[in-house]
Amino acid sequence: MFESCIEDLHRLLPGRVSTAMAVRMHHGTDVSFHKPFPPDAVVFPHTTEEVAGVAALCAGYQVPMIPFGTGTSCEGHIAALQGGVCIDLSGLCGxxxxxxxxxxxxxxxxxxxxxxxxxxxxxxxxxxxxxxxxxxxxxxxxxxxxxxxxxxxxxxxxxxxxxxxxxxxxxxxxxxxxxxxxxxxxxxxxxxxxxxxxxxxxxxxxxxxxxIPETISAAVCPFPTLSGAVDTAIAVIQSQIPVARMELLDAVQMRATNLYSKLDHTEQPTLFFEFHGTEAGVAEQVAQVRAIAAEAGGTDFRWASKPEERSRLWQARHDAWWAALALRPGAKGWPTDVCVPISRLAECIEETSRDIAENRLIAPVLGHVGDGNFHLCFVLDPDDTDEMRRVRAVNGRMISRAIAMGGTCTGEHGIGYGKIDELREEHGGAVEVMAAVKQALDPKGLMNPGKLFGPTP
CATH class of the missing domain: 3.30.465.10 (Uridine Diphospho-n-acetylenolpyruvylglucosamine Reductase; domain 3)
Incomplete structure (x- = not known):
């Protein structure tokens, strides 16, 4: 049956169907810690109509379909848990x-x-x-x-x-x-x-x-304590200051970022800010944030106003994942995130940080604290059974803590197949309503099976 499907796909997309193991494995692997699962074949359509043709063929043969963008997901979204055809959408690039x-x-x-x-x-x-x-x-x-x-x-x-x-x-x-x-x-x-x-x-x-804003200015500001940095972020939001970006990196992440990106920032809990607006508006935002930060011990603002300086600063922030992995060469990374109401952010981060320290783990904290979202990157040895037990326990407690505070098990990573149990912990019976919607639109369970709800019956 599957061989017939592949033959039909070759006729539909001549020269754009691959069953090579290297191609399949690439398309079953994302940046998450979760085990990769390669599809049985990968197709490369160029138009909506070609995607529709692939879907119709797969539906006729009851072959699973897994959409693929760039493979940067964090919870196993692209893993072909039941095999099937990966639909690589990179050719739809207009x-x-x-x-x-x-x-x-x-x-x-x-x-x-x-x-x-x-x-x-x-x-x-x-x-x-x-x-x-x-x-x-x-x-x-x-x-x-x-x-x-x-x-x-x-x-x-x-x-x-x-x-x-x-x-x-x-x-x-x-x-x-x-x-x-x-x-x-x-x-x-x-x-x-x-x-x-x-x-x-x-x-x-x-x-x-x-x-594009008339004026853009960016800055970093270290704080003597993690609570000082988080309290500043909360106060900025509660004061309704329209900052464009406000990112937290804890002391461990700042050390990793300095080493990896060859910077020389103070290795303390640090907020990265970016301000957008008119020249006068940005100046007003900066003055307000300075005053709030000073009350929490943050006084050493370092500015990056030129485009190349801002680019280097934010590239260092975006490279935090690779910087964290470099703290322990040869180790693997497990990225995870939660999001809580802004009023509970300090409490959630501080309790999580204590849990990390008490369990002797390397797990830098960073996040988009302006909207209550923060991340951990556990840097670990997957072959160390005891370490893995501690990592899973800390991750589970962080998620349960966030949900108990009125938050969510994931602010932006999604569920994939890595957080299925946590989705149920958060939403309870509402998951069955989600599953009913899935059943109505995909009664054969062919669209990215095994994600969100677990194994497809």
Whole structure:
């Protein structure tokens, strides 16, 4: 049966179907700690219609389908747990329309955020969602990505206006639109944003754009204590100061960042700030943040106003994952995240940091503290049974702590197959409602099976 499916796929996409083990393994492996699972074949369509043709063939043969963007997901989203066909969307790389007057753009799913911003460079506009990795915009929509700019510009949920989606049986639907509001029917766009490829394959995305600020200024400020840094972040948000970015790196992460990126910052808990606006507006934001930080012991602001200086600063922040791994050469990394109401952030981070120290683990803390989201990168030896036991216990307690505080088991990494139990811990019976939606749209369980809900019956 599967051999017949592959033969039909070769006829549909001549020269764009691969069963080579190296290609398959690449497409079953993301940046997470979770075990990779290669698909049985990988296809490379170039259009929505070709994706629909692949889906219709796979549906006819009851072969699982796993969408693939750039492979930067963190919870095993692209692992082919039941084999099947991986649909690599990198060939859908067209920027279909830019409307500067309406501040929106439509792109194919394989376009990455950096490619889009390079294309927009001469328009005076930009797309702000920045998860760090140069992820595909279709993948970012599918995982409801956010990142360093979310405190001001929101997440993919707020910035996706519409989608083109291929359903499990090969039907093509279009959700949402370019109007800034609509009261027409169910909000299917929000249903597919964050569905992690379990309901359909996103092939086109319509996005909000923003004007490039007149003035951009960035700074780092160390604090003598972790609580001082977190309390400053909370006070900035509660004061409604419109910072664009506000990132926390603890002392361990700052040491790793200095070593990896060849910087010389103070190795204390540190906030990275970026301010956007008019020259006067940025000056006002800076003065307000300075005053708040000073009350918590943060006085040594280091500024990066030139574009190349800002780029180096934020590249160092984005390289935090690799910097953490470099603390222990040969070790593996397990990235994980939670998000809590801003009023509980200090408590959650401090209790988690104590738990890490008491269990003798290397797990730098960093995060988008402006919206209550923080990450750990456990740096570990997977062959050390005792260490793995301690890592799993600390991770589990952090998630339970966040949920008990009214937060979530993941602010932006998603569920994949790595946090299925945690999703149930957080949402309880609501997971069965999610599963019912899945059953309605994908009754054969072919779309990215084994994710969100566990094994497909």
């Amino acid at each position: 920027i279909l329309r830019v409307s500067p007057e309406d501040l929106d753009v439509t792109v194919q799913a394989g376009v990455t955020r950096k490619q889009l911003n390079e294309h927009l460079r001469d328009t005076g506009l930009f797309f702000p969602i920045d998860p760090g990795a140069d992820a595909s915009l279709g993948g970012m929509a599918s995982t409801r990505a956010s990142g360093t700019n979310a405190v001001r510009y929101g997440t993919m949920r707020e910035n996706v206006l519409g989608l083109t989606v291929v359903l499990a049986d090969g039907r093509i639907i279009r959700t949402g639109g370019r109007a800034r509001k609509s009261a027409a029917g169910y909000d299917l766009t929000r249903l597919f944003v964050g569905s992690e490829g379990t309901l359909g394959i996103v092939t086109e995305v319509t996005l909000r754009l923003y004007g």
